[in-house]
Amino acid sequence: MTEELELIYEDAEASMKKAIGFLEVELAKIRAGKANPTMLDGIMVDYYGSPTPINQVANINIMDARTISIQPWEKKMLQPIERGIIAANLGMNPQNDGVNIRLYLPPSTEERRRDLAKKSAGEGEHSKVAIRNIRRDAIEEVKKLQKDGLSEDVAKDAEKDIQELTDSYIVLVDKHLSAKEKEIMSI
Secondary structure (H helix, E strand, O other): HHHHHHHHHHHHHHHHHHHHHHHHHHHHHHHOOOOOOOHHOOOOOEEOOOOEEEEHHHEEEEEOOOOHHHHHHHHHHHHHHHHHHHHHHOOOOOOEEOOOOEOOOOOOOOHHHHHHHHHHHHHHHHHHOOOOOOHHHHHHHHHHHHHOOOOOHHHHHHHHHHHHHHHHHHHHHHHHHHHHHHHHHOO
C-alpha cells in the first residue's frame, strides 16, 4: 500500500473506533435494571446560572442494586439537582431528605425492557450508519487517488481492505448490542 492509502485506512479505523466508543457510552446510559452512576451522565444542573454536569456538583454513589445516592457538595444545590433529574425524564422520582437525594429504580416490566432493547438497537443502528459513512468517505478518497494516477488493482485492493475493516466493526457493534440486550432482558 502507498503512504496515502495507509493514511486513509488509519483515519477510517480511528474514526470507527470513535464510533464504537460513542456506542459504548450511549449503551451505558440505558438502564438495565441495575443502578449505575453512568445513568446520570448528561444531566445538567443549574450551578450559579450555568449548566453544569451533575457529577461536577455532587458525589454519586450506588447504595444497592436499585438505589442511587446523590450527595451535593453544597447544601443549596439539592433543589437544582432535583429539578435537573426531573427535567431529564429518567422515569425515577428523586427523594430529597435534606442532605442527600436518593433515586429508586423501579423494577422493569417486560414492556419497559422491550422498549429499552429497542432503544439500544436504535443506538446500534446509528453506530452502523456512522461506520458505513466512514467507509464511504474512505472509498471516495481512494477513488480520488485513482483519478490522480493510482492503479486500478491497488485501488480495488484498498477498497476491499476498507470493506473488511467495516465488516469487523459492524460485527463489534452487533456484539455490543447482543450483550446489552441480554443484560436488559435478564430479570
